[in-house]
Amino acid sequence: MASNELELLGQADQARVLDAVRRGATRRDLLGMLGAGGMAAATAGGIFGAAKEAVAQTPRRGGRIRVSGTSTSTADTLDPAKQSLSTDYARCNMFYDGLTTFDGSLTPRPALAESWQQEGAKVWTFKLRRGVTFHDGKPLTAEDVVFSLNRHKDPATASRARSLAMPMTEIVATAPDEVRITLDSPNADLPVVLATFHFHIIKAGTTDFSTAIGTGAFTCREFQPGVRSIAQRNPNYWQAGKGHLDEVEFIGIPDEQARVNALLSGDVQLIAGVDPRSVRRITQAQGHGVFETKSGYYTNLVMRLDMSPASNTDFVLAMKFMFDREQMRTAILRNYGVVGNDQPIDPTNRFFFPGLPQRPFDLDRARFHFQRSGVGSTSLPVVCSPAAPNSVDMAQVMQQTGARIGMNLEVRRVPSDGYWSNHWFKHPIGFGAINPRPSADILLTLFFKSDAAWNESAWRNPQFDQLLSAARAETDEAKRRQMYADMQVMIHNESGIGIPVFQSMLDGHVSRLRGLSPIPVGNLMGFDFAKHVWLEG
Known part of the structure; x- marks a missing residue:
């Protein structure tokens, strides 16, 4: 809207108005300036607002800010491979760059690599951007990239990203500004992996991280x-x-x-x-x-399919139909979230499937499935904790809703301390809290693959596993999109995970x-x- 208002003026008048606003002109000043030319006050007022917005959105050099993250530790690091806290991520992003970076849809975009090509998603060639220098003036070369990536594979580095780097079986410089990476199996998401926090590029031979010598801003x-x-x-x-x-x-x-x-x-x-x-x-x-x-951040209800009562499909469906998702979004999240649909790919993700019908809040269907489950009035503990944000509030909402269909849920609150090691997916009914992941593949592999260490609900589906592997290797975007859509449907229909809202x-x-x-x-x-x-x- 701002640009449309300004377009009422010619180019010279636009420049004159913007300059006046930058120099501190008030609305009254601008009304006088434009009114002298016969412009109506309402129109002139709209132009003033548009000009202020345009000036505000024009980057201005200079100034200093102080910023606080959510954590701090004497283990804070400037070594990209050893980052573990959000403060590390914010700090290292100031000093270093990666080969690729994320846009707002988590699509990888060129950074230090200006382009890349792949052969069957297994052999990748990255062309480096020319004219880039490290903070000490040294030009960026392929040698720096090879060193930076290979050190993740060295056990002595103790890289937090070693598991992501190990599939890179060969990393070689094929020219001063070109690097070839060969994988042990196809992965169409390699540019996504390289955009994650740990894969920043450092100078070849760097061992001292008391300061940071990167290519960053x-x-x-x-x-x-x-x-x-x-x-x-x-x-x-x-x-x-x-x-x-x-x-x-x-x-x-x-x-x-x-x-x-x-x-x-x-x-x-x-x-x-x-x-x-x-x-x-x-x-x-x-x-x-x-x-x-x-974002894709969510606190989820975990129902273990290998334990009673969630081993009963009707009980799981009753719980999912019992989610008053809109109430949770408005009352618990104060409207800062979007309604979920019992699958983990959120609407910001480029592979989100909007065609999956929304599961409604339906007490009649919840009552039908609960009665079919035969669980009856048995007391059912629901383990929750402040460690899983908002899980206590969610459990209380479900307890109240459950009472309306004859379900006897017992809210069992446990301390945050030790929750993730002692309680997370160790009870028939509990809660998890999953941070956003940079790709659908990483998220689904970590939490829904049959043999995943963090397969919270113990859901196992060989067809899902095969589809997940095939999607990782598929380079056709449309085909990948359909594969991820099919996987979202499977999780929605079959898993023991309930995701009422994305926070x-x-x-x-x-x-x-x-x-x-x-x-x-x-x-x-x-x-x-x-x-x-x-x-x-």
Whole structure:
């Protein structure tokens, strides 16, 4: 709309208006300027609003911000291979680049690799971008890429991404600006894998990570593990139009209320991990706002198909029809989420299947299946914990709903401490909480493949496993899309996983901070905010 209002003016008048607004012209000033030419006040007012928005969305160089993540540790690292906390991801994204990067649909896009080709999804050739230099002035070469990728395979590196790197059986430089990667089996998602946090490119031979020498939009001025890092703008950054701020200080404040207090007091200008309950407090404070990223993050009901009562198909269906999804979205998430459909691919994912009929909240059908299950009035413990966000509230909603059909659910709340090791999918009925994953393949392989270590509901389907393997090797996008659609239908119909809602990720910020846009692998633009944001003048 803003651009349409400005288009009422000729090019010269547009430039004159935008310049005036940049220099601080008020609405009254602009009304006088445009009214002198006979323009109606309402039209002139609309142009002023459009001009202000256009100026605000024009990146401005300069300024400094302080940012808080959700965690901090003396084990904080600048070694891309050893990143384990969100603070590591945000920090390393300031200093390093990967061969590829994600857009808002989690489609891999060129970064240090300007292009790539594949043969049967098994042999991949990446052409490197020319003119890229490390922070110390050394040019990027294929040798750096080979070193960076191979070190993940070395057990001595203790890389967090070793399992993702091991299928790369050969990584060789075929030219100074070209790298060939051969896999042990076809994987059409290799560019997705290379866009994940751990596969940043470092200089060949690097062993000292007390500082960061990367190709990123910022250089490392200071790094104190467990305390802070300070990043300064890289004047030689290869990507035009990125890296606007002069300096970014990054810290970690684990307590959510303390983070909110730091934002509202002016101590920081951007925070990750805002609870929906805190949104009103932030948005009602002048000069502050909340940024929402719709994502694949979900807290799910886990019903073990190899344990009673979920070994009974009718019981599982009764529970799924009992989800009052809209109530959970509005009352628990305060509208910061989207309704789920008992399968894990969310609407932001490029392989989401919109044609799957939505399972409704239907107490009549829930009652029918529950009566057929023969479970009766037996007390059924539902294990929940604050460790699985919102699971306690969800369990209480289900307990109340279940009573309406004669189901006797007992909410059994356990402490956060030890939940994931002692309780997660160890009970007939409980909850999990699954962070966004960068690809459908990784998500489904980790949580739904028959032999997956984290197959929460113990659902096993050989046809699903075969389809998952075939989709990984398929390079035709349309065929892959249909395969993932078929898998979503299978999970929806057969698994013991109930996904009532996908939860948005929320960040708080000062209103002057511009340039935020969703990248749904995490808070803070997938932890890659620094190169994109700027401060409005």
